Amino acid sequence: MTMQEAPQQAAQSRWQARWAAIKGAPRVVTLGLLILGIFGIFGLRLWNLQFVRGEHYRERASRQSTRLITILTARGIIYDCDGTPLVRNVPSFDVTIVPAYLPDDEDEGGEGEMEDVLVRLAMLLDIPYATAGAQGDGDEPQLGLRDMVEAVPYSARYRPLVVKGGVDRDTALLVAQQALLLPGVSIRVESARDYPYGPLVSQLLGYLLPIPEGSEEEYATQGYDAATDRIGVAGVEATYEDVLRGQKGRQIIEEDVLGRVIRVVEEQVAPVPGDNVYLTLDLDLQQFVEETLRAGMALPDVNSPRGVAIMMNPQTGEILALVSLPTYDNNLFSQGISVHDWQRLGDDPHRPLLNHAISDGLPPGSTFKIVVAAGALQEGVLTPRTRLACPGKVIVPNKYYPNDPGRAQPFYCWNRGGHGWLDVVGGIAHSCDIFFYKVGGGFEETHFEGLGVDRIARYAELFGFGEPTGVELPAEIGGLVPTSSWKRLTVGESWSTGDTYNLSIGQGYLSVTPLQMLNAINVVANGGTLHRPRIVHHVTDAEGNVTLPFEPEIVRTLPISVEHWSLIQQGMEGAVVYGTAPRARIEGLRIAGKTGTAQYCDDIALEIGICGVGLEQPTHAWFAAFAPVEEPEVSVIVFLYNGGEGSTVAVPVAHDILEYYFNRHEGDEAAP
Numbered sequence: 001m002t003m004q005e006a007p008q009q010a011a012q013s014r015w016q017a018r019w020a021a022i023k024g025a026p027r028v029v030t031l032g033l034l035i036l037g038i039f040g041i042f043g044l045r046l047w048n049l050q051f052v053r054g055e056h057y058r059e060r061a062s063r064q065s066t067r068l069i070t071i072l073t074a075r076g077i078i079y080d081c082d083g084t085p086l087v088r089n090v091p092s093f094d095v096t097i098v099p100a101y102l103p104d105d106e107d108e109g110g111e112g113e114m115e116d117v118l119v120r121l122a123m124l125l126d127i128p129y130a131t132a133g134a135q136g137d138g139d140e141p142q143l144g145l146r147d148m149v150e151a152v153p154y155s156a157r158y159r160p161l162v163v164k165g166g167v168d169r170d171t172a173l174l175v176a177q178q179a180l181l182l183p184g185v186s187i188r189v190e191s192a193r194d195y196p197y198g199p200l201v202s203q204l205l206g207y208l209l210p211i212p213e214g215s216e217e218e219y220a221t222q223g224y225d226a227a228t229d230r231i232g233v234a235g236v237e238a239t240y241e242d243v244l245r246g247q248k249g250r251q252i253i254e255e256d257v258l259g260r261v262i263r264v265v266e267e268q269v270a271p272v273p274g275d276n277v278y279l280t281l282d283l284d285l286q287q288f289v290e291e292t293l294r295a296g297m298a299l300p301d302v303n304s305p306r307g308v309a310i311m312m313n314p315q316t317g318e319i320l321a322l323v324s325l326p327t328y329d330n331n332l333f334s335q336g337i338s339v340h341d342w343q344r345l346g347d348d349p350h351r352p353l354l355n356h357a358i359s360d361g362l363p364p365g366s367t368f369k370i371v372v373a374a375g376a377l378q379e380g381v382l383t384p385r386t387r388l389a390c391p392g393k394v395i396v397p398n399k400y401y402p403n404d405p406g407r408a409q410p411f412y413c414w415n416r417g418g419h420g421w422l423d424v425v426g427g428i429a430h431s432c433d434i435f436f437y438k439v440g441g442g443f444e445e446t447h448f449e450g451l452g453v454d455r456i457a458r459y460a461e462l463f464g465f466g467e468p469t470g471v472e473l474p475a476e477i478g479g480l481v482p483t484s485s486w487k488r489l490t491v492g493e494s495w496s497t498g499d500t501y502n503l504s505i506g507q508g509y510l511s512v513t514p515l516q517m518l519n520a521i522n523v524v525a526n527g528g529t530l531h532r533p534r535i536v537h538h539v540t541d542a543e544g545n546v547t548l549p550f551e552p553e554i555v556r557t558l559p560i561s562v563e564h565w566s567l568i569q570q571g572m573e574g575a576v577v578y579g580t581a582p583r584a585r586i587e588g589l590r591i592a593g594k595t596g597t598a599q600y601c602d603d604i605a606l607e608i609g610i611c612g613v614g615l616e617q618p619t620h621a622w623f624a625a626f627a628p629v630e631e632p633e634v635s636v637i638v639f640l641y642n643g644g645e646g647s648t649v650a651v652p653v654a655h656d657i658l659e660y661y662f663n664r665h666e667g668d669e670a671a672p
Helices: 005-023 026-052 054-065 113-125 145-150 169-177 216-220 235-239 283-297 339-347 365-379 424-429 433-441 453-462 484-490 497-504 514-526 562-577 603-608 646-670
Strands: 066-071 088-097 161-167 185-194 208-210 230-232 249-255 261-269 276-279 307-312 319-325 388-390 393-396 409-412 420-422 529-531 536-540 546-548 554-557 592-599 619-627 634-640
Touching: 088 113, 088 169, 113 145, 113 161, 113 169, 145 161, 161 169, 169 185, 230 235, 283 307, 283 319, 283 634, 283 646, 307 514, 307 646, 365 424, 365 433, 365 453, 365 514, 365 562, 365 592, 365 619, 365 646, 388 433, 393 433, 393 497, 409 433, 409 497, 420 424, 424 433, 424 562, 433 497, 453 497, 514 529, 514 562, 514 592, 514 619, 514 634, 562 592, 562 619, 592 646, 619 646, 634 646
Parallel strands: none
Antiparallel strands: 066 249, 088 161, 088 185, 208 230, 249 261, 276 536, 307 319, 307 634, 388 420, 393 409, 529 554, 536 546, 592 619, 619 634
């Protein structure tokens, strides 16, 4: 053996000895294999996490750590003219689930953990865990909590899903207290509208509703979230939606694995509160007008189911009070209206959800005579000295059968005894029908040529009839000013002298809204200026800076002389002093007014069987006025559906309103 081979042989002998020792100790072998197996498992698991599912977990970790959220902002407040808030923002609690934050049974090996969370939450919210079947014929199945979560697409699993909105405060606190047992579940506090005066101003304020189905994309382009946002759909809430809504903010936040906010990483856009809207409305006056109108409608000999009363400033077009009855409580829509309440409102034939001041097309009756008088004076059909006879009844021959008395048509004055000879002032004061039949349609027997349908229609349009007034309220209609061509195209008949007679006293095919009629009265009061009616005075931002000031808006100035306006004003004042409206008198106050009693026969009247034959028709009661005559400060109109005579029913209501208005102001001036 050489010297080099000796060490190698010695080493080999040592390894052989060690191997023999290992073979003789099976525990060591087992331990070694176990260690190798553990490292192998760890290696495979590491390979799976790092390479096979690495991208999935990197994305999940990133989403769990940071997320872009929307910061809601406060909707603007609506105030009356004195700064009294007519609406408030109150907290509303929604329970939400972020599906991605629920326990992942498949990944975590915790089978049933997500089910436990959903079952616990369903019990707290008193909603089914799984979709329940229909409870009876026509009943809709109630969607279960699990089905809500499973219906969320993968792309939206990191967006909060509202599983129950508008929960009470105690329930919201209970859910929040169990946050550790409800991963992925959170309480979102939003702002809801509360209307402290409810029905008193609901026709003006309106209400909010969720974004309608089918319009989601349209509103999304404007920054709305179709799943959570509400929009104004009636009243000022709708008209001024763009300024009231404000601007949402955006933040990037960091969250833990349970979805709890750790910190705000970045504020991308700061939220901007909505602007505040100040109305021209006088809340105190609105309250009195509503009570007075309701009392007048409820009188035993009246019992009217529908009514309107409006007060305005005839110099600026500001609406000081506007009441439409029947009405509704807009708080019903704040947290979601019930099926029962919705059906009750929808089944009422007098449509409480409709603002009858701007959305009802009605025959104005004799209140319209001011338009015919203005046109006739300006066109020279009448002069201050023109006098026409009222015998109580006139006969209009049939132009196709002029020699057949049986085909002639009689026209009556409301005063069957007649008014005798009248000038234009007396014609207005006594509201003489035959006087205005002749003025509007002429009278062949005396060869008096009247204004005619085309000129009546032209002056009616100058007064603002036939088109919306432009008030800042939705759903306003324009009414109808009929013409000979309109009748031929619509009814298929030629225009007759009788049609002109009816039009001349505000009957026939003519229809107006109460606001249009009062705006026409304002034109007489201020001497020829047609204003756009205004319900909003100005708008301010959250700091109180005026962003939209009030400026009276003149639609047009009517081409009628000052002398003619004076004659019409004298006639309207005469109606109160010695004519058809003596019940409107207030001591020490000069009042000009015009009564109206309009025959009608609509669908409701037909259904309940009150439409008569010929002259025996039910009547609406009207009265419009302004005061003081020498310097008009306020105008008022009262309308009572099926109320009877305007002089006996509508006039007392307007009297009480005017008396309250002027006495209240006198009291304010006398106060130290």
